[in-house]
Structure formats: C-alpha cells, structure tokens
Amino acid sequence: MVDVPYDAIADIPPAEVAEVELYHPKSWWTQYVFSQDAKVIAIQYSLTASAIGLVALVLSWLMRLQLGFPGTFSFIDANQYLQFITMHGMIMVIYLLTALFLGGFGNYLIPLMVGARDMVFPYVNMLSYWVYLLAVLVLASTFFVPGGPTGAGWTLYPPQAILSGTPGQDWGIILMLVSLILFIIGFTMGGLNYVVTVLQARTRGMTLMRLPLTVWGIFTATVMALLAFPALFVASVMMLFDRVLGTSFFMPALVEMGQQMKYGGGSPILFQHLFWFFGHPEVYIVALPAFGIVSDLISTHARKNIFGYRMMVWAIVGIGALSFVVWAHHMYVSGMHPKFGFFFATTTLIIAIPTAIKVYNWVLTLWRGDIHLTVPMLFALGFIITFVNGGLTGLFLGNVVVDVPLSDTMFVVAHFHMVMGVAPIMVVLGAIYHWYPKVTGRMLDDWLGKFHFWVTFLGAYLIFFPMHYLGLLGIPRRYHDIGEVAFIPPSAHTLNAFITVVALTVGFAQMVFLFNLVWSLFKGRPSGGNPWRATTLEWQTPQTPPGHGNWGKELPVVYRWAYDYSVPGAAQDFIPQNQPRATPGVQGAAP
Amino acid sequence: MAVALILLLVAVGSVLFHIYSPWWWTPIATNWSYIDHTISITFWITGVVFFAVIAFMAYCVFRFHHKEGRQAAYNPENKKLEWWLSIGTAIGVGAMLAPGLVVWHQFVTVPADATEIEVMGQQWRWSFRLPGKDGRMGTTDVRNVGSDNPLGLNPDDRHGQDDIVIESDDLHLPVGKPVKVLLRSLDVLHDFYVPEFRAKMDMVPGMVTYFWMTPIRTGTFDVLCAELCGAAHAQMRAKVIVEEESDYQAWLAKQKTFAELSGRSAVMKATYKSGGE
Numbered sequence: 001m002v003d004v005p006y007d008a009i010a011d012i013p014p015a016e017v018a019e020v021e022l023y024h025p026k027s028w029w030t031q032y033v034f035s036q037d038a039k040v041i042a043i044q045y046s047l048t049a050s051a052i053g054l055v056a057l058v059l060s061w062l063m064r065l066q067l068g069f070p071g072t073f074s075f076i077d078a079n080q081y082l083q084f085i086t087m088h089g090m091i092m093v094i095y096l097l098t099a100l101f102l103g104g105f106g107n108y109l110i111p112l113m114v115g116a117r118d119m120v121f122p123y124v125n126m127l128s129y130w131v132y133l134l135a136v137l138v139l140a141s142t143f144f145v146p147g148g149p150t151g152a153g154w155t156l157y158p159p160q161a162i163l164s165g166t167p168g169q170d171w172g173i174i175l176m177l178v179s180l181i182l183f184i185i186g187f188t189m190g191g192l193n194y195v196v197t198v199l200q201a202r203t204r205g206m207t208l209m210r211l212p213l214t215v216w217g218i219f220t221a222t223v224m225a226l227l228a229f230p231a232l233f234v235a236s237v238m239m240l241f242d243r244v245l246g247t248s249f250f251m252p253a254l255v256e257m258g259q260q261m262k263y264g265g266g267s268p269i270l271f272q273h274l275f276w277f278f279g280h281p282e283v284y285i286v287a288l289p290a291f292g293i294v295s296d297l298i299s300t301h302a303r304k305n306i307f308g309y310r311m312m313v314w315a316i317v318g319i320g321a322l323s324f325v326v327w328a329h330h331m332y333v334s335g336m337h338p339k340f341g342f343f344f345a346t347t348t349l350i351i352a353i354p355t356a357i358k359v360y361n362w363v364l365t366l367w368r369g370d371i372h373l374t375v376p377m378l379f380a381l382g383f384i385i386t387f388v389n390g391g392l393t394g395l396f397l398g399n400v401v402v403d404v405p406l407s408d409t410m411f412v413v414a415h416f417h418m419v420m421g422v423a424p425i426m427v428v429l430g431a432i433y434h435w436y437p438k439v440t441g442r443m444l445d446d447w448l449g450k451f452h453f454w455v456t457f458l459g460a461y462l463i464f465f466p467m468h469y470l471g472l473l474g475i476p477r478r479y480h481d482i483g484e485v486a487f488i489p490p491s492a493h494t495l496n497a498f499i500t501v502v503a504l505t506v507g508f509a510q511m512v513f514l515f516n517l518v519w520s521l522f523k524g525r526p527s528g529g530n531p532w533r534a535t536t537l538e539w540q541t542p543q544t545p546p547g548h549g550n551w552g553k554e555l556p557v558v559y560r561w562a563y564d565y566s567v568p569g570a571a572q573d574f575i576p577q578n579q580p581r582a583t584p585g586v587q588g589a590a591p
Numbered sequence: 592m593a594v595a596l597i598l599l600l601v602a603v604g605s606v607l608f609h610i611y612s613p614w615w616w617t618p619i620a621t622n623w624s625y626i627d628h629t630i631s632i633t634f635w636i637t638g639v640v641f642f643a644v645i646a647f648m649a650y651c652v653f654r655f656h657h658k659e660g661r662q663a664a665y666n667p668e669n670k671k672l673e674w675w676l677s678i679g680t681a682i683g684v685g686a687m688l689a690p691g692l693v694v695w696h697q698f699v700t701v702p703a704d705a706t707e708i709e710v711m712g713q714q715w716r717w718s719f720r721l722p723g724k725d726g727r728m729g730t731t732d733v734r735n736v737g738s739d740n741p742l743g744l745n746p747d748d749r750h751g752q753d754d755i756v757i758e759s760d761d762l763h764l765p766v767g768k769p770v771k772v773l774l775r776s777l778d779v780l781h782d783f784y785v786p787e788f789r790a791k792m793d794m795v796p797g798m799v800t801y802f803w804m805t806p807i808r809t810g811t812f813d814v815l816c817a818e819l820c821g822a823a824h825a826q827m828r829a830k831v832i833v834e835e836e837s838d839y840q841a842w843l844a845k846q847k848t849f850a851e852l853s854g855r856s857a858v859m860k861a862t863y864k865s866g867g868e
Contacts, residue, residue: 160779165821252797335800474786
C-alpha cells in the first residue's frame with residue numbers, strides 16, 4: 001500500500017497501454033517555437049515569466065526609490081506609485097511565480113520525474129503556453145494605453161477599481177481583467193495536462209508513494225489551482241461586466257465626487273470573498289511546489305533520505321485541502337460578519353500544524369546528514385529561514401484579533417513578501433542552480449552563485465525583517481508618502497531609506513545571476529548526466545539535455561522510492577530509482 | 592564554519608533587533624490593551640520556535656557538513672518523534688489561538704451603554720455624525736446625498752433632525768465612555784484607522800460596519816485611511832481629539848445639527864424660489 005512489496009517489484013507487470021507515437025517536429029518552427037515538447041514549452045514558460053518578472057523587479061525599485069526618498073523623484077507621483085505596486089504584485093504572484101512553478105518547473109520535471117515521454121496532451125500543452133504569452137502581452141500593453149495600467153492594488157477591490165478616482169480606469173482595469181481571464185484559460189489547459197500526466201502516465205513501478213516530493217508539490221498545487229482559479233475567473237468576468245456593461249454585481253448605490261452613479265444593489269464584499277477564495281489557495285499554489293522542490297534539494301545535497309516522507313506527502317495534501325477553508329482571514333477587517341472571525345482564525349491556525357511538520361522534517365533531514373554546501377543547498381537553507389520567519393508572522397495575522405491593528409500596515413507587506421515572495425524565490429533560484437545542468441548540460445558558475453546567494457538572502461532578510469516593525473509602529477501600506485504624522489519618528493524614514501539601498505543592491509545581484517545564466521550556457525563546465533549524484537529519474541536520461549521523448553527505446557522501470565541516499569551497505573551513496581534490487585535486504589528497506 | 596555561524600547570527604540578530612528596535616507600537620489610547628497582550632504572547636511563542644529551529648539548523652550545518660569519509664545516516668522516519676513534534680506544535684498554536692478568540696469575543700460584543708457615533712468616508716475626506724439630544728441617529732440613504740445633505744440623512748426622519756453633523760473638521764470624544772463607531776462610505780472602501788486605538792474596520796459603501804472602544808486617555812490623534820481608496824488615499828486625514836467631559840460638552844455646544852444646516856439651505860431655497868416668482 002505504502003510501497004510496492006518486493007515481490008511485486010521483481011515481477012512488474014507489462015505496460016497495459018501501447019505507447020503513442022509522439023509528434024515529431026518537422027521544421028525549425030515546430031522544434032523551437034510551436035513545439036509540443038514539454039521541455040521546450042517549459043523553457044518558453046520560464047523565459048516569458050522571467051522577462052515579465054524583471055519588469056516587476058524594476059517596478060519594485062521605483063517603489064522603493066519613492067518610499068526611501070519621498071519627493072526626490074519628480075517622475076513618480078501618487079498615481080504612478082499605485083500603478084507600480086499593482087503591477088508589481090499582480091505580475092509577481094500570478095504571471096511570474098504561478099507560471100514559473102507550474103508552467104516552467106511543472107512542464108520540465110513532471111514527465112521526466114514520473115518516467116513519461118511527454119505530457120499526455122502535448123498539443124493542448126503548447127496552446128497553454130501561447131495563451132499565457134497572450135495574457136502577458138495584454139498585461140504589458142497596459143503600460144502604453146491611455147491612462148496607463150490600473151492602480152487599484154493587486155487585489156482589484158471594487159468599487160474603487162472601476163471608478164475614476166483610481167488611475168487606469170479607462171483601459172488599465174479592462175485589460176487587466178481580460179489578461180487574467182486569458183491567463184486562467186491558458187493555465188487550465190496546462191493544469192489538466194499536469195494532473196492527468198501524474199495520474200495516468202507514470203512509468204511502471206512508479207507508485208504514487210514513490211513520487212519525488214517535487215511532483216507531489218506541483219501536482220497538489222495544480223489540482224488546487226484548477227479549483228481556485230475559477231473563482232477569480234468569474235469575479236473578473238463580473239467586474240468586467242460592471243465596468244463595461246454597467247451591471248452591478250459588486251457595485252452598490254454610490255456617489256462619486258458628488259455625482260449619483262447608476263449602480264445599485266451589488267456587494268463589494270462578494271468580490272472579496274471570490275477573490276480570496278482564489279487568493280488564499282494561490283498562496284499555497286506557489287508554496288507547495290516550493291515545498292516539494294526544496295525537499296528534494298535538501299535530500300540530494302545532504303545525501304540523506306527526506307525525513308518522514310509519508311508525513312511530508314500527507315502534509316502537502318492536508319495543507320492543500322485546508323487552504324480552501326481559510327480564505328476570509330484576509331477579510332477580518334473587511335466588514336464581513338464579525339462572527340466569521342472565530343471560524344477562520346481556528347482553521348488558519350490549524351494549518352500551522354502540517355506546515356510546521358514540514359519545517360521539522362526539513363531540518364531533521366539535515367540531522368546526521370552529509371551536508372554539501374552547494375549553491376542549491378545554500379538556497380534551501382535560505383528558504384528555511386525566510387519561510388519559518390514568514391510562516392510565524394502568519395500566526396499573528398491569522399489570529400483574528402491580532403490582525404486588527406496589523407492589517408493594512410507594512411507588517412502585512414513584510415509578512416507576505418517573506419513567506420510567498422522571498423521564500424519561494426529562494427527555491428526557484430536553488431532549483432535553477434540544481435537543474436540547469438540537466439537543461440543545458442553545463443554547470444552554473446559556483447563562485448558567482450555563492451555571491452548571488454549571499455547578497456540575495458542576507459539582503460532580502462535585511463529588507464523585510466525590519467519592515468515588520470514599521471508595520472507594528474502603525475505605518476499603513478500602499479502610501480506613496482506617509483507625510484506628517486505625529487506617531488512616526490524620523491528614524492522610521494531613515495529605516496525606509498536603508499531598505500531602499502539594500503533593495504537596489506539585491507536587484508544588482510540578480511543581474512549577476514542573469515550574467516551567470518548566459519555565460520555558463522557557453523562557457524560553463526560540462527556537467528555530465530548526473531552531476532549531483534541524484535536518485536530521481538530525470539538524472540538517469542540517456543542524453544543530457546534529454547532528447548524529445550526523454551528516454552531511449554524503453555521507458556525506465558522504477559524499483560524504489562526517490563530517496564535511497566547513503567543506504568547502508570550500498571556501493572555508492574545514492575541508488576537511482578530505476579536500479580533493480582540485486583539482493584533483497586542488503587540495500588536498505590524503503591518505507 | 593562560516594555558513595553555520597552566519598545562520599546563527601541571523602537568528603541572534605533577529606532577536607536582538609526585536610529587543611532593541613526603536614520602532615514599536617504606539618502608546619495605546621483605548622481599552623484594547625488585550626490586543627497588545629495577545630501580540631506579546633504571540634511574539635514569545637513564535638520567537639522561541641524561530642530561534643530553536645534556526646539554531647538547530649545552524650548546528651546541523653556546523654556538525655554534519657561534508658567531510659571526506661562522512662556518511663549520512665539512513666533513517667526514513669521516526670513516528671514517535673513526528674507525533675511529539677505535532678502535539679507540541681498543536682499546544683503552541685492553542686496557546687495563541689485561545690486568548691486570541693477570547694479577546695475577539697470581547698471585540699465583537701458591544702456593551703449596552705456604548706454611545707453610537709458615525710464616521711463616514713468619501714474620496715478623500717472624513718465626516719462625522721453624533722446622535723444629538725434624543726440619543727438616536729436618523730436613517731440615511733446614499734440617494735439623499737446632495738450639496739445641502741452631504742451625509743445623505745433622511746430628511747423625513749425626526750430622529751435625524753437633531754443629529755450633529757461635522758464636516759471637514761475634527762472629531763471630539765469624551766474620555767472613559769464606550770463608543771460604538773458606525774462606519775459608512777459613500778463611494779469606495781475606506782478604513783477608519785487611528786493606530787493608538789488598535790481597533791479598525793473597513794467602511795463599505797452599501798452597508799454599515801462598526802467597532803467599539805473606550806478611549807482611556809486624552810490627546811489628539813491622527814486619523815489615516817487604511818484601505819486603498821484611490822489616488823489621494825495617503826492624504827485622507829483628520830484628527831480625533833479625546834478630552835475630558837467638560838471640554839467635550841463645551842465643544843459639543845458649538846456644533847450644528849442637521850436641522851440647522853439643512854434649515855439654513857431650506858431658507859435659502861425658499862428665498863430663491865420666491866425671488867424667482
């Protein structure tokens with residue numbers, strides 16, 4: 001049940017379904033542009049997400065310049081500041097992190113790790129990317145339309161989002177909603193692929209409880225996204241109707257700048273419920289792939305099996321399920337019925353338990369390991385620190401009454417950047433250092449990597465840790481300039497300036513990383529097929545980078561779980577998943 | 592071992608920063624010190640966990656980093672340890688949640704003797720309304736809003752006639768008396784936010800929200816908007832002045848009622864009309 005017993009492995013049944021012939025590219029266009037190979041689609045997704053992510057990074061510098069030195073930069077006014085924060089948030093959460101983890105890592109790793117030749121619906125998979133690209137282009141176009149992008153905040157709360165007091169009311173908000181709708185359509189095509197591939201296309205012997213945690217994380221996150229994104233989809237369509245057709249889904253009777261509006265009867269809070277029914281699972285849609293990937297990074301680079309694999313799997317599934325009943329903790333001060341607070345505070349704090357189990361199991365994996373302080377491992381350690389920090393401050397904001405003074409302050413900004421900004425990005429970066437050799441056949445430069453890690457990790461920590469205390473002091477978020485307020489001491493402005501300087505430094509370190517990515521592509525040390533001496537299937541491909549179809553004539557057969565590191569009595573400190581057990585009993589017992 | 596040391600320094604530095612931070616919550620001005628206590632409990636519990644986890648991790652890096660000949664242990668799981676850790680975590684979570692829910696119960700239970708007052712937000716200013724001599728506030732409807740009726744009071748409701756309307760001016764409150772703050776908005780979401788009060792709540796067009804508090808010290812406090820409300824969100828300011836009862840009464844005597852304000856415009860209207868005829 002937990003594992004296929006030894007006898008069953010010795011006699012793995014033949015595949016029940018004959019292999020389907022893959023579509024083979026016939027020209028340069030179908031090989032590199034309109035490719036149906038999940039690996040090419042993964043790279044397309046990753047490059048597009050990174051490109052728009054760079055735009056969001058630059059926006060964050062502009063925001064920080066304004067916050068650190070208010071009034072110094074005449075080219076940033078209140079409207080632009082709001083447009084910057086809105087686009088920064090939306091791009092980072094959806095168009096970068098969601099797309100990168102699921103479209104990028106999901107596409108590359110799922111077929112390789114489960115031992116499939118490709119995704120089960122390659123053509124739909126290709127369409128998924130092109131619709132995603134269209135969504136990104138529509139989003140980026142808002143920078144050039146009259147009125148500019150919307151400045152409603154990434155939460156897009158109505159009525160404000162579609163009224164004239166908010167920048168981007170003309171075209172910005174309409175195109176933002178259209179872009180979100182496109183993104184969800186594109187994602188759904190990819191998401192169905194990832195789920196069906198994991199469920200149906202695993203190679204022989206690859207039971208669910210032998211999947212690497214990376215696959216568990218991406219799989220669970222995809223299932224969640226398929227259930228959560230529809231709420232955002234309908235909310236976007238309804239708000240689009242409110243804006244364009246004059247319906248009143250979210251619009252009550254109201255007076256705008258002294259003018260009676262034609263709206264009436266709608267509920268702004270309904271939008272918030274729909275938004276956060278998507279928005280909270282979204283946090284875990286980003287976090288669960290990170291949880292899975294970091295588990296594999298830690299295990300591989302500590303040369304030790306992940307501690308408590310089964311508990312890790314159940315924690316991922318449990319967190320995924322619980323995350324659908326906590327959404328209104330984003331709405332404690334929204335004006336919803338105050339009694340809801342009891343329920344949502346309780347569910348929110350319960351989710352801390354499976355999350356804590358994951359943290360314990362990561363650090364217990366290090367215990368009595370053989371820790372190689374490679375760049376991926378450093379990023380994994382950086383992830384643990386920032387995630388523990390951000391997770392614990394979540395216990396403040398989830399505990400309803402504690403949230404009352406802290407909500408809408410810089411404490412919230414610091415918290416969510418730590419927990420779903422910095423921590424997942426640590427994993428993304430670690431994962432890039434880890435899998436780059438498989439994708440390109442070359443290693444990234446180690447010295448540049450370590451420089452990149454230390455500046456990014458320490459810098460990000462210096463940015464967001466002190467920021468909590470600005471929020472505790474009471475400084476509200478989404479203010480382009482705090483102005484004259486009695487309770488804010490001058491030292492708070494000094495701290496803001498300090499944070500800005502550090503943020504620019506961290507930004508610079510990312511340029512070093514980009515240089516490393518390009519430079520190593522040509523000059524990097526050749527990596528061979530399995531430079532980290534890892535067990536999972538993607539490292540056992542006949543070619544590196546893997547060719548179309550991933551495997552040679554025969555699909556690999558899986559005989560063991562993904563974590564046979566340092567098995568007592570084994571010749572090496574790792575045993576690949578597709579290596580048969582020679583003599584039972586000698587090579588350890590997988591759970 | 593440099594890496595282990597840096598990791599440990601991050602943990603130690605975070606704790607020291609917390610202790611010596613010059614940025615801390617504002618001196619409280621209402622009865623909600625319970626909220627501050629709950630935050631303190633949360634800081635203690637999370638602080639201990641944070642330090643323990645990071646220090647343990649740093650120790651592992653120090654003790655088990657790769658050396659020639661080292662071999663990792665092979666122990667897939669340890670049910671007992673995992674259960675104990677889960678139970679310990681559950682206890683810690685309970686120790687934060689229980690006081691939190693008790694205080695939340697207080698927060699949502701408005702005392703019967705609380706005076707109702709109203710705060711209304713619109714882009715980008717605050718208005719206030721007090722119940723007047725009859726102690727009751729009149730009904731409102733956003734459709735009544737006009738130049739002579741900025742808060743949208745129902746002109747036919749007698750309870751509203753003596754309501755005191757404060758436009759573009761500061762709100763005064765007597766110290767030591769519980770108030771239920773009713774919150775309304777005419778256009779978009781706003782949030783009546785005074786850091787020293789700790790309590791806050793969004794104002795939502797189309798509905799009335801509320802919170803309650805008892806001011807416990809006199810002083811002048813800045814009102815900010817804590818829910819993004821458009822371009823001038825950051826400039827939406829007012830002041831609340833908490834003062835002794837006698838000062839409050841003196842201020843109150845100088846304020847205009849709805850009847851006086853609308854009466855004045857009614858007279859003007861009548862004059863205009865008769866002049867027209």
